[in-house]
Amino acid sequence: AQSVTQLGSHVSVSEGALVLLRCNYSSSVPPYLFWYVQYPNQGLQLLLKYTTGATLVKGINGFEAEFKKSETSFHLTKPSAHMSDAAEYFCAVTNSGYSTLTFGKGTMLLVSP
Amino acid sequence: EAQVTQNPRYLITVTGKKLTVTCSQNMNHEYMSWYRQDPGLGLRQIYYSMNVEVTDKGDVPEGYKVSRKEKRNFPLILESPSPNQTSLYFCASSFGTTNEKLFFGSGTQLSVL
Numbered sequence: 001a002q003s004v005t006q007l008g009s010h011v012s013v014s015e016g017a018l019v020l021l022r023c024n025y026s027s028s029v030p031p032y033l034f035w036y037v038q039y040p041n042q043g044l045q046l047l048l049k050y051t052t053g054a055t056l057v058k059g060i061n062g063f064e065a066e067f068k069k070s071e072t073s074f075h076l077t078k079p080s081a082h083m084s085d086a087a088e089y090f091c092a093v094t095n096s097g098y099s100t101l102t103f104g105k106g107t108m109l110l111v112s113p
Numbered sequence: 114e115a116q117v118t119q120n121p122r123y124l125i126t127v128t129g130k131k132l133t134v135t136c137s138q139n140m141n142h143e144y145m146s147w148y149r150q151d152p153g154l155g156l157r158q159i160y161y162s163m164n165v166e167v168t169d170k171g172d173v174p175e176g177y178k179v180s181r182k183e184k185r186n187f188p189l190i191l192e193s194p195s196p197n198q199t200s201l202y203f204c205a206s207s208f209g210t211t212n213e214k215l216f217f218g219s220g221t222q223l224s225v226l
Contacts, residue, residue: 036215042219043218044156044203099161099211100158100161101158103157
């Protein structure tokens with residue numbers, strides 16, 4: 001069975017600072033990994049995904065994530081935070097059949113002026 | 114507009130009174146799924162469906178039922194709700210028979226007294 005651990009339930013950054021949200025996974029098969037974002041009072045929206053191929057994945061709104069098999073990690077980064085990035089971010093892993101999706105507990109990103 | 118529509122948005126009920134939360138998508142997606150979101154626990158999958166008349170359990174199916182008689186609809190049924198089912202529920206759908214890119218509804222906040 002697969003699982004995801006997100007380090008830090010809350011991360012605070014200043015506007016313009018680097019954003020780093022950590023995600024480690026456990027999977028018995030080659031993982032398919034995702035980052036979703038949830039803005040207040042909304043459903044989740046896909047930011048980016050890794051399936052196969054290039055390990056550095058670019059997503060929407062300037063976010064990117066790097067799949068590191070040796071570290072079982074899939075950390076999310078953005079060079080410069082905007083106020084509009086304040087939201088909750090979820091890392092997720094699916095099985096190879098894309099049938100079940102397991103989410104982490106989420107990291108709330110707070111951006112201060 | 115492509116969307117996943119859940120109803121109702123808010124629901125307060127009492128223990129034991131059967132209820133149904135509806136979910137409908139207009140994107141002709143084969144894959145649909147239900148999640149519950151609880152503070153500190155992230156999202157957990159309740160049931161999913163990879164096509165009409167095909168449903169399967171997720172991680173937390175106890176106390177819930179689903180049906181998939183038409184491609185566009187995937188209702189969540191609570192036959193005898195209990196207070197531990199108080200939660201925020203999300204329906205999601207995805208192109209094809211996989212969860213590779215999920216589109217989420219706006220959520221249903223359920224309170225069981």
